[in-house]
Amino acid sequence: MEEAHSDDGTAVPIQIFAGRWTGDPATLPLTEGVMLHWFRPDVMPRLRMSPSTLALIRRHAELHSAARCADASPAASTGAVRGVGTVLNVVGVHLYVENVDGEVLLGLRHPDSAYAGSTWHFLAGHCEQESAVSCLVREAHEEAGLVIDPGTVELAHVVHLVHGAGGRPRMQMVFRARRWAGTPEIREPDKCTGWDWWHPDALPAPLVPYTRAAIEGIRAGRRYTEVGWS
Incomplete structure (x- = not known):
């Protein structure tokens, strides 16, 4: 009340x-x-x-x-992860871009973020009533002022993630944009406090673990990683 x-x-x-x-x-x-x-x-x-x-x-x-x-009881949690009943996956999209020096663009999440506050992460968002590439283009412009041509985007890596027993499964799709226009700027200060370029051999800390896993997978030529599943 x-x-x-x-x-x-x-x-x-x-x-x-x-x-x-x-x-x-x-x-x-x-x-x-x-x-x-x-x-x-x-x-x-x-x-x-x-x-x-x-x-x-x-x-x-x-x-x-x-x-x-x-x-959440242990039995209920186990059932959710193992697929007893229907558990829908959340679909996330993530932007992977490199500058001329081979550095990757990452953003520092706001300290009050519901997820991974004060932690470095890809530019990312959740799919709504739209395709994954359309979501990526929208989020890139809304969050950082970047203009991306959908024709230059390719799927680089997928992380199938679950945060512990009973957690909601998430399909994290990482797209590489070969070309873009604009300079990264802070357009949603409640979500991101700064953008910076980082070499894959010297990534910042703290960094969202599945972000690191995706970057390592891309460098190794792998297309898929599972995190949190046992």
Whole structure:
């Protein structure tokens, strides 16, 4: 139970319900409102909404995540990883580009990031209602101001990742862009605090482990790596 306060200070009780649904909001027949869409909690600070609503969503998202971790039994966790029932993989896209010196572009994630705060990582994002290459092109422009021609993009490596028993499987696709336009700039400071070029023999620390695994795989000519599976 939460409370919202009007301009005159009146407190109004609000009851919050948590549920799970994987449908398409675009197919819903709306009786009020103009649009529904899925948003990840980490992108919500960039949306136009009241600070109190954002704080409420963040608070309940954290509580819901903690509750799921606390309630996960060993049997249930094993079932999720081994495929008992249907477990959908999250699809991530990652940009691999090299400069003329053979250095790789990496970004330092914001300290408050939900994942890997203050850690170096590829420019990356999650696929929404779009192809993987379209997602890569969009994220490169939104996050760093880079313009990438889809025709110059090729799949360089795939990391099939799971973070511990019961974790949500993730298919991390790393695409190499042979050509691009623009200089990397900080366009989403809530996600990334800096871009820099690093030689593969002298990668920064801390570095997201599967980022290192992907770079090593690309240098070795491998196309696929598994991380976290036993």
